[in-house]
Structures are given as C-alpha cells and as structure tokens.
Amino acid sequence: MxxxxxxxxxxxxxxxxxxxxxxxxxxxxxxxxxxxxxxxxxxxxxxxxxxxxxxxxxxxxxxxxxxxxxxxxxxxxxxxxxxxxxxxxxxxxFSEEQTRRMKDREEWARKRHEEHEERVRNIRARAAAEREEMRRREKEAAEYGLMVERMLAELYRSNPEWAERKEKLKQTSSRSASVHSRPLPRVS
Structure with missing residues (x-):
C-alpha cells in the first residue's frame, strides 16, 4: 500500500x-x-x-x-x-452534509471528465471516418478517370478518323484563339 x-x-x-x-x-x-x-x-x-x-x-x-x-x-x-x-x-x-457535498462534487467532476473523454473519442472517430471517406472518393475518382482514358483510347483505336478530327479541332481552336488574342488596331 x-x-x-x-x-x-x-x-x-x-x-x-x-x-x-x-x-x-x-x-x-x-x-x-x-x-x-x-x-x-x-x-x-x-x-x-x-x-x-x-x-x-x-x-x-x-x-x-x-x-x-x-x-x-x-x-x-x-x-x-x-x-x-x-x-x-x-x-x-467534517459534517455529514460537507462529506456528502464533497462526494457529490467528486462524482460531478468524474462524470464531466467521462463526458469530455467521450466527446473527444467521438470527434476522433468522425475525423477518421471523414479521412477514410476522402480516401475512398479519391480512389474512386482515380479509377473513374482511368476508365474514361481507356474508353477513349479504345474509341480512337477503333475509329482513327476521330483522332484526326480531334487534331483538326485543336488546330482550329488555337487559330481562333490567336485571332481573338490579337490587339485591335487603334483608331486615332
């Protein structure tokens, strides 16, 4: 002891x-x-x-x-x-009343401490669940992006004219962007 x-x-x-x-x-x-x-x-x-x-x-x-x-x-x-x-x-x-009050206060403090500990555990559990959900969504998004890339690659392989059209569109849009990006002539 x-x-x-x-x-x-x-x-x-x-x-x-x-x-x-x-x-x-x-x-x-x-x-x-x-x-x-x-x-x-x-x-x-x-x-x-x-x-x-x-x-x-x-x-x-x-x-x-x-x-x-x-x-x-x-x-x-x-x-x-x-x-x-x-x-x-x-x-x-101590009087019985004082002893009872001290015990009541100790019990109240113990309960408050337990409630605090429970709140901390809940907050930590929620944070862990949110992190896990975020990881799951990121993984899902990466898998979805990979699936879309594979589908497009397969479509371009089976339809080569799509790749040619895509290149023409890129060239057209880059010319159009350069025309729109030129400064306008100044009028005096």
Missing part, C-alpha cells in the same frame, strides 16, 4: 502546522538530490529527485489547511485533534 502524505513526512495525522513544517525540513534535508555522492548513477539521481519531489508534494498538501482537509476527507482520515494554519482554523471532522 502506498504511504500516506503523513508517513512521507514522518508525522502523525494529528500533527500541527509546525510539526508538518519540521517534518518537511528534516525529510527535505534527508532526501535532497544534492546529498548524493558525485559518483551516483543516473538511476540513483532520478530516484532521489522523485523522492524529494514526493516530500515536497506532501508538504504542499499538508501545510495548506484547505488541501489537507480535502486530502483527509478523500482518504477517510479523521484527525484526533484540530489543526490550523495562519489563515484559518479547522475542526478535525
């Missing part, structure tokens, strides 16, 4: 703000990565940094009375006595 934040700092669940501060200071000095020998391996350095970060996170939660109270509620911890911070005083227990 994972250690509680209290265990990480080496303090009891009913520790005062000063006890938490002292516990943090002692654990921070004990686990700080700079305390390692210069010859320590990368794995040892990473483990020390992770442990130090864990100690820091525990302190950040427990020294703030609001965060501490929420942490205690989530983990079913009922402090034996009240604890305080410089900004507020809290009694050690």
């Amino acid at each position: 994972a250690a509680t934040l209290y265990e990480i700092l080496g303090v009891g669940q009913s520790a005062s703000a000063d006890d938490i501060r002292r516990g943090y200071k002692a654990k921070a000095l004990e686990t700080h990565p700079d305390k390692l020998e210069p010859t320590a391996s990368i794995e040892e350095k990473q483990a020390a940094e992770a442990k130090f970060h864990e100690v820091y996170e525990a302190f950040e939660t427990l020294h703030d009375s609001y965060k501490r109270r929420a942490y205690d509620a989530r983990h079913g911890i009922t402090p034996a006595r009240s604890y305080s911070s410089s900004s507020s005083q809290w009694e050690g227990e």
